[in-house]
Amino acid sequence: MVLAKSLRNHNTSRKLVALIGPHVAEPTRQVLHKLYDEVVLVDVLDSGDTAHLALMKRPELGVTFTKLHCWTLTQYSKCVFMDADTLVLANIDELFEREELSAAPDPGWPDCFNSGVFVFRPSNDVYGKLLTHCEEKGSFDGGDQGVLNSYFSNWATEDISKHLPFIYNLSSIAIYSYLPAFKQYGRDAKVVHFLGKVKPWNYTYDAKNKSVKGQSQDPSTLHPNYLLQWWELFSTSVLPLLKEEYGSEPFHSGCETGEEAHDTASKVDAPQAPPPPQISSQERKQKWEQGQADYMGMDSFENIERKLDSFLK
Structure with missing residues (x-):
């Protein structure tokens, strides 16, 4: 946008x-x-x-x-x-x-x-x-x-x-x-x-002071x-x-307006699609075999990497 x-x-x-x-x-x-x-x-x-x-x-x-x-x-x-x-x-x-x-x-x-x-x-x-x-x-x-x-x-x-x-x-x-x-x-x-990995939308913006929080990352x-x-x-x-x-x-916009930037800075929660329905291990295996892995969700690279790390450790 x-x-x-x-x-x-x-x-x-x-x-x-x-x-x-x-x-x-x-x-x-x-x-x-x-x-x-x-x-x-x-x-x-x-x-x-x-x-x-x-x-x-x-x-x-x-x-x-x-x-x-x-x-x-x-x-x-x-x-x-x-x-x-x-x-x-x-x-x-x-x-x-x-x-x-x-x-x-x-x-x-x-x-x-x-x-x-x-x-x-x-x-x-x-x-x-x-x-x-x-x-x-x-x-x-x-x-x-x-x-x-x-x-x-x-x-x-x-x-x-x-x-x-x-x-x-x-x-x-x-x-x-x-x-x-x-x-x-x-x-x-x-x-x-x-x-x-860190994108602009991962930061928080204070509209009142025109500053971006979390820049040190x-x-x-x-x-x-x-x-x-x-x-x-x-x-x-x-x-x-x-x-x-x-x-x-x-x-969730990660944005604080002037009215919202008080002691308990209110933030709104992100526009997200509804969570995917839970599927069994067998169904998940079948989807993989059919080339239908959930690349954006539970089968994302980050999740697979995390699982591998847990085994290696």
Whole structure:
């Protein structure tokens, strides 16, 4: 929602499309419809989806298959994909002058591109080839970035025009690791990318004092202005839309208004889909075998990792 508002505020002339999963609650979908020209439901567990068969062989790539659906938006000739944890700081319509696959280098390994922002041409043919690539080779990093870098393997060496300047995908990791360069070039940033486990919406914002709490947990604290920009946009332009849809139903914004920021700072609880029904171990096993693991819930990577850690300890 904040990403959409930031694009609109900087007068993009392009249509905006949101890809969402089936877990997104209906009131939240209504807000997205107000902000985006199209809201497309992506359900890789739907047996009518070609990604469903790929999941049978590579169940660990469920979230990756969701992202690859952007290539099915064939009603458009060219698109710029942007992760939900990005924020636009200036108009970026000039990215449409680039060709597939244009992206900025990743701060962790510059011969790889970061898949948080990239230019592509929707194509069912490419979509099918990407799924086949996933089935046969998987992902070297367990996610979409590994798949895409493996598929578009000539990005690093073939055409420099497909290397986006870093200002189109400025990450908090880069600010932390090369502060002098950020001081030199950071003022020209057009897109900031909140990489890492802690996202802007995991913080708490005090609207009265215009401050973000909990910044010490994340490298982006070296330049908290981006976090403040994110939260100010959320509190002024997105929160009112959420309140319209949710009404008196409680939801968690992580935001404290001036009236709420008292000694026992009241906070509202998060918009969440209802908890999934409990299933037996046998049912869960069958779902795994059918490629229908609950990637966003009990079968998430974090839960599996936690279980493994408990055994190893």
